[in-house]
Amino acid sequence: xxxxxxxxxxxxxxxxxxxxxxxxxxxxxxxxxxxxxxxxxxxxxxxxxxxxxxxxxxxxxxxxxxxxxxxxxxxxxxxxxxxxxxxxxxxxxxxxxxxxxxxxxxxxxxxxxxxxxxxxxxxxxxxxxxxxxxxxxxxxxxxxxxxxxxxxxxxxxxxxxxxxxxxxxxxxxxxxxxxxxxxxxxxxxxxxxxxxxxxxxxxxxxxxxxxxxxxxxxxxxxxxxxxxxxxxxxxxxxxxxxxxxxxxxxxxxxxxxxxxxxxxxxxxxxxxxxxxxxxxxxxxxxxxxxxxxxxxxxxxxxxxxxxxxxxxxxxxxxxxxxxxxxxxxxxxxxxxxxxxxxxxxxxxxxxxxxxxxxxxxxxxxxxxxxxxxxxxxxxxxxxxxxxxxxxxxxxxxxxxx
Numbered sequence: 001x002x003x004x005x006x007x008x009x010x011x012x013x014x015x016x017x018x019x020x021x022x023x024x025x026x027x028x029x030x031x032x033x034x035x036x037x038x039x040x041x042x043x044x045x046x047x048x049x050x051x052x053x054x055x056x057x058x059x060x061x062x063x064x065x066x067x068x069x070x071x072x073x074x075x076x077x078x079x080x081x082x083x084x085x086x087x088x089x090x091x092x093x094x095x096x097x098x099x100x101x102x103x104x105x106x107x108x109x110x111x112x113x114x115x116x117x118x119x120x121x122x123x124x125x126x127x128x129x130x131x132x133x134x135x136x137x138x139x140x141x142x143x144x145x146x147x148x149x150x151x152x153x154x155x156x157x158x159x160x161x162x163x164x165x166x167x168x169x170x171x172x173x174x175x176x177x178x179x180x181x182x183x184x185x186x187x188x189x190x191x192x193x194x195x196x197x198x199x200x201x202x203x204x205x206x207x208x209x210x211x212x213x214x215x216x217x218x219x220x221x222x223x224x225x226x227x228x229x230x231x232x233x234x235x236x237x238x239x240x241x242x243x244x245x246x247x248x249x250x251x252x253x254x255x256x257x258x259x260x261x262x263x264x265x266x267x268x269x270x271x272x273x274x275x276x277x278x279x280x281x282x283x284x285x286x287x288x289x290x291x292x293x294x295x296x297x298x299x300x301x302x303x304x305x306x307x308x309x310x311x312x313x314x315x316x317x318x319x320x321x322x323x324x325x326x327x328x329x330x331x332x333x334x335x336x337x338x339x340x341x342x343x344x345x346x347x348x349x350x351x352x353x354x355x356x357x358x359x360x361x362x363x364x365x366x367x368x369x370x371x372x373x374x375x376x377x378x379x380x381x382x383x384x385x386x387x388x389x390x391x392x393x394x395x396x397x398x399x400x401x
Contacts, residue, residue, distance in 0.1 A: 012037075
């Protein structure tokens with residue numbers, strides 16, 4: 001079918017409009033809409049196209065499928081400039097509001113607030129604040145000559161990792177790689193180089209997976225995990241969490257590289273490490289614990305094309321014992337929505353999509369999986385589904401806001 005046929009039907013159902021109601025709004029014939037959606041009418045007069053687009057609240061380019069409805073409209077120039085600026089590049093200016101040098105404690109607080117925005121999926125706030133956090137931290141690193149420089153480098157590594165994370169979420173994989181490399185370089189100068197470098201290597205491994213370099217990603221993650229692997233009776237939550245997260249990265253890489261058995265083995269090791277923790281925890285260093293590990297296992301089962309098993313396993317997942325970030329829980333719901341859709345449990349899929357939206361509304365907008373599931377639900381709808389359905393379709397970008 002032509003893009004116009006698919007888009008007209010998708011946008012109409014996502015707006016909760018019948019063909020008759022759309023025809024009334026647009027001032028065109030019902031039979032015209034029916035023929036376009038059926039694909040029997042392959043050309044459309046310009047004024048008809050514009051009337052339909054206006055009635056649906058989209059542009060005619062979007063209706064024709066000639067304009068992407070992704071995150072290309074987000075202004076990432078400040079983030080790009082912040083990541084690629086620095087004292088070693090003459091002529092590139094910083095972004096701090098003034099020349100006042102902050103204390104390390106203030107840097108830590110600001111970086112934590114930025115991390116909080118990252119895990120909560122508040123992307124607008126994060127994109128606004130990160131350039132200043134980077135500039136302020138680089139200034140402290142440059143101006144400080146005492147033992148505080150190591151702590152400042154630790155904050156700088158954290159800030160670059162957040163840049164890598166948000167760049168990856170926005171599909172800016174090369175920029176994410178640059179930020180992750182700079183995070184690793186800063187980590188090696190900080191006051192806890194082994195752990196901070198391992199955390200930064202996690203982001204590099206994640207970026208490698210996004211680039212399709214799955215074997216490299218697994219190798220990087222496994223080597224970093226082996227270097228910091230805790231002893232059986234070591235209960236350090238940070239070291240154990242970073243170790244477990246690196247195994248998550250390695251498992252994701254193995255699965256993406258069509259080696260599900262290797263992924264299972266890595267996740268089993270991570271789950272064993274999680275069982276030795278006191279509960280779930282989330283910090284700039286790691287997100288780890290029994291529930292977090294269980295979520296990762298279910299994600300792997302679903303990605304290995306066993307949706308029914310994933311849905312069954314999800315019903316026995318342990319309750320959180322501590323903090324599990326909203327975006328991690330939302331990602332779990334999106335994966336369950338895809339599994340439910342694969343099993344043709346459409347109502348269940350819709351419930352999971354609604355839960356994910358409520359948990360991390362900004363974050364889910366950046367997830368292609370959510371949009372894809374919602375688009376398929378819209379395409380499969382044989383009748384009007386009501387306001388909730390229409391609102392979800394709009395939230396997930398199936399129709400423009």
